[in-house]
Amino acid sequence: MIGFWQGLSLLLLAAAGFGCLYHIIAAQLVRSFAQRQPVPPSARPPVSVMKPLCGAEPGMAENLSSCVAQDYPDFQLVFGVAQPDDGALAEVAKLPTDRVEITTVVDPTPHGRNLKVGNLLNMWPHVRHDLIVIADSDIRVGPAYLDHVVAPFEDAKVGVVTCLYVGRPVEGLWSALGALGVNHGFLPSALVARAIGRKDGCFGATMAVRRGVLEHAGGLAALSDSLADDWVLGNLVRKQGLHIELAARPVDIMVHEDDFQTLLAHEIRWARTIAAVDRPSYQASLVTQPVALAMMAAAVGGGSMISLIGVVVACLSRLWAVRAQEAALGLPRAGLGLLGLREFLSFVVYVVASCGRTVIWRGRRFVVRRDGTLDLAEGSIP
Structure with a gap:
């Protein structure tokens, strides 16, 4: 019988698999878009x-x-x-x-x-x-x-x-x-x-x-x-x-x-903007982060062989998608260290943006309502 943690690990690996497929499809769509006349x-x-x-x-x-x-x-x-x-x-x-x-x-x-x-x-x-x-x-x-x-x-x-x-x-x-x-x-x-x-x-x-x-x-x-x-x-x-x-x-x-700090504030504002207008879709977008999902699967699964293979597959599929998009858009190749840092930052932004509705914009703090409109946060200068 599969225990709770093993089951959770397999569930996370399945989500990571969907994420890998997502990035493969996304890369092909970027190629097609770049080739439009x-x-x-x-x-x-x-x-x-x-x-x-x-x-x-x-x-x-x-x-x-x-x-x-x-x-x-x-x-x-x-x-x-x-x-x-x-x-x-x-x-x-x-x-x-x-x-x-x-x-x-x-x-x-x-x-x-x-x-x-x-x-x-x-x-x-x-x-x-x-x-x-x-x-x-x-x-x-x-x-x-x-x-x-x-x-x-x-x-x-x-x-x-x-x-x-x-x-x-x-x-x-x-x-x-x-x-x-x-x-x-x-x-x-x-x-x-x-x-x-x-x-x-x-x-x-x-x-x-x-x-x-x-x-x-x-x-x-x-x-x-x-x-x-x-x-x-x-x-x-x-x-x-x-x-x-x-x-x-x-x-x-x-x-x-x-x-x-400036980068994080910008990205949290953008992410909470998306979450404000369509929170279910934003929360479901976690599947687009297969590397993070595979690493969580490895952590909760105790570093099992299948979870470690999942991490390798997620990293390679993500790297392939990035390289394909770079080629399609005529972008310089980013270093592996920079790409790894970007993956980590994307996951941090996702988690933080999911847990609040406050944004900083041009030095003022706002609270984003559920309909996407803005209220000045307490203590902000109008």
Whole structure:
């Protein structure tokens, strides 16, 4: 008769086996996505690109310049900051204005708990066109970026176009760990979700929407108290019977983490955002960590031969998936030590994010409600 601990070990090994299969499938999906050939749009309507800014982050000059250098005939760039002494303004001032209309908004007026959305609301009166792209300041794009985003709108049933993103570390260990989490955690999982029919992923790095669709959803004000403003926008659009579509190419997101504390706070905020909008799926995502599951199986099983074999198989399958994704996305090969540290950190983030609802965002502490909206935590400065 199998004892409790032996039974638990076998159960964990079975979960690790599912995790290995998940990563093999995910790697194949990344390969297929990377091989997609973009279809250029037959029409290129005017576009307004909204970029909320907060501080002069590393690489900002190159990030903003890449948005200016679009091979697109008619687009407007609208930048917004809350304070006149924001360092991002100096970077915006350096941008050439001979080939694109640039509007800069400085407005501290608050709107709800989500500071990014509040910034967007202040920018909104200056948006001129009916096709709107909301893009984060830390993305770096190619000259066909707007073409890739506009093309899916030729299908009238598409309500939002969003972009996957590839992490590019700016410098240092912590940035490298953050980028690994994006490239071998977020990106593959988003593709797996779509492959199994979960097409509700809307990602804040880039969200494109028609003005009429956004206004019918309640406008930007409908997002002003939500931590997961991207998910809420996608959900409001889907309620109109419209779809969320992926652009043919991902964008680069420049990952800069000063220290371990900053990295951990960011990743816990992202994880608790996901858990807030879909906690059962988040908790089930433990199966995507086969190395941790196999090691737990070995621990509770007393280091049995089958559990140790399970650890080896989990490590090798995870490594194979990472190498396949690196090759597909044109990424440099990460060292084994760095990958091991990333696996450990991912498990820590999962456990911590599962055990609370508090997040730190731009120096303020919030509590995430079950509906994904934000409350200032006690003692936080409003």
